[in-house]
Amino acid sequence: MKTLKIPEATIIRLSVYSRYLSQVDQKGVVTISSGEIAEGVGVSPAQVRKDLAYFGEFGTRGVGYNVKDLHRHIMKILGLNSEWPTIVVGAGNLGTALCMYRGFRERGFQIVAVFDNDPAKIGENINEVTVYGLDKLAEIVEKEDVKIGIIAVPADYAQEVANQLVDAGVNAILNFAPKVINVPDGVELRNVDLTVNLEILTFNLGTQKRNSQP
Amino acid sequence: MKTLKIPEATIIRLSVYSRYLSQVDQKGVVTISSGEIAEGVGVSPAQVRKDLAYFGEFGTRGVGYNVKDLHRHIMKILGLNSEWPTIVVGAGNLGTALCMYRGFRERGFQIVAVFDNDPAKIGENINEVTVYGLDKLAEIVEKEDVKIGIIAVPADYAQEVANQLVDAGVNAILNFAPKVINVPDGVELRNVDLTVNLEILTFNLGTQKRNSQP
Numbered sequence: 393m394k395t396l397k398i399p400e401a402t403i404i405r406l407s408v409y410s411r412y413l414s415q416v417d418q419k420g421v422v423t424i425s426s427g428e429i430a431e432g433v434g435v436s437p438a439q440v441r442k443d444l445a446y447f448g449e450f451g452t453r454g455v456g457y458n459v460k461d462l463h464r465h466i467m468k469i470l471g472l473n474s475e476w477p478t479i480v481v482g483a484g485n486l487g488t489a490l491c492m493y494r495g496f497r498e499r500g501f502q503i504v505a506v507f508d509n510d511p512a513k514i515g516e517n518i519n520e521v522t523v524y525g526l527d528k529l530a531e532i533v534e535k536e537d538v539k540i541g542i543i544a545v546p547a548d549y550a551q552e553v554a555n556q557l558v559d560a561g562v563n564a565i566l567n568f569a570p571k572v573i574n575v576p577d578g579v580e581l582r583n584v585d586l587t588v589n590l591e592i593l594t595f596n597l598g599t600q601k602r603n604s605q606p
Numbered sequence: 607m608k609t610l611k612i613p614e615a616t617i618i619r620l621s622v623y624s625r626y627l628s629q630v631d632q633k634g635v636v637t638i639s640s641g642e643i644a645e646g647v648g649v650s651p652a653q654v655r656k657d658l659a660y661f662g663e664f665g666t667r668g669v670g671y672n673v674k675d676l677h678r679h680i681m682k683i684l685g686l687n688s689e690w691p692t693i694v695v696g697a698g699n700l701g702t703a704l705c706m707y708r709g710f711r712e713r714g715f716q717i718v719a720v721f722d723n724d725p726a727k728i729g730e731n732i733n734e735v736t737v738y739g740l741d742k743l744a745e746i747v748e749k750e751d752v753k754i755g756i757i758a759v760p761a762d763y764a765q766e767v768a769n770q771l772v773d774a775g776v777n778a779i780l781n782f783a784p785k786v787i788n789v790p791d792g793v794e795l796r797n798v799d800l801t802v803n804l805e806i807l808t809f810n811l812g813t814q815k816r817n818s819q820p
Contacts, residue, residue, distance in 0.1 A: 398813075400806060401614075401615060403805070406809075407799075407801075407802045469809065470805050470812075471809055471811060472808060484703070485699050485700075485702040486699075486703035488703075489699035490800070492699060495801040496801055499801050501801065540804065540807060563811065564807040566803055566807060570707070570709040580807050580811055582806055584800070584803050585621075585709070586704070586709060587707075587710055588621045590690070590710065590713070590715050590754065590780060591684050591685075592618070593778040593780060593794050594684060594686060594690060595612075595620075596794045597753065597794055598683075600794070
């Protein structure tokens with residue numbers, strides 16, 4: 393099968409489109425144009441068409457897209473047409489915040505277990521999710537068919553936890569620890585750098601200032 | 607002055623380059639080629655040159671870039687040549703995690719205060735940062751010359767908090783609440799959607815599976 397390299401920015405916009413389509417669908421709208429999607433999410437109509445064109449023909453010229461169909465297609469492209477049992481390693485503040493985060497469950501990511509090596513935390517519940525010791529990792533990953541692990545431990549433990557996740561059979565890792573970690577080929581890794589978001593803000597503040605100068 | 611629209615992906619890569627240059631500088635390396643930067647961070651040499659070209663000529667053909675100079679230039683482009691006093695609104699799990707996050711201070715973002723409306727939290731310290739009631743917001747923003755506010759409150763309060771931040775004089779907002787908020791022109795807003803990171807993983811897992819099929 394042909395491998396098309398899809399830009400990550402396109403995937404992020406698909407995610408945005410799907411949320412918008414879900415809202416529009418709830419309002420009872422049946423068809424929508426690329427221009428309406430574009431206006432609703434704040435990108436150009438050409439961008440919407442280009443993003444969707446990566447995945448084949450969806451719309452009917454002059455009629456637009458069927459809202460439900462397009463939403464379903466995008467969710468399928470994103471792999472969100474099924475539930476993803478997910479685990480969090482680290483029951484500290486960040487891990488706890490992630491367990492409480494409503495956005496995950498809304499998109500099909502169900503946190504089924506949290507892991508920590510602090511005996512005081514093991515057996516506790518966070519938002520109805522049980523905290524287990526790391527010795528139970530492999531067992532629970534297998535039992536719950538977990539594919540996704542979220543690392544929310546201090547930087548110094550991130551690589552060790554990544555290794556344990558891979559050994560347990562997890563093949564997609566979201567790393568919140570501010571540390572570069574390595575995973576074998578075939579394991580998807582994504583690092584969430586909270587700071588880079590602030591840096592985009594300060595860059596933009598600088599651009600504002602530069603543009604307002606004569 | 608000419609306004610050049612810089613792609614956000616470029617800003618994110620500049621941030622990555624600057625971290626790498628900082629590491630290389632600490633090892634005592636004096637000059638570096640675009641190829642070496644590219645290899646160090648995992649992008650193509652052409653991409654490195656293209657990203658840097660947005661901001662003028664840095665390197666010397668055949669010699670490469672001076673590591674310290676290039677690092678300093680990029681930090682200045684990102685607005686990181688000075689400290690940014692920053693506040694967090696919301697002293698729940700996420701707000702607490704953000705106060706503890708080492709990555710912020712390393713890049714010049716110093717969290718100077720946390721705000722919450724829970725009387726039990728007011729006056730407490732999180733990682734040496736004091737929790738204040740929201741009635742102190744304007745006073746502290748002015749006193750500490752705060753330009754950046756981070757929203758870490760439940761979705762239903764996000765817009766109200768954004769309004770209060772803008773009224774207090776904050777002109778850049780990082781919103782972690784899973785809710786679309788509106789700010790006036792001239793205020794920079796960035797939404798951190800934690801879920802979209804998981805969706806990129808599931809998309810990539812799907813691509814793996816598609817590509818491994820005959």
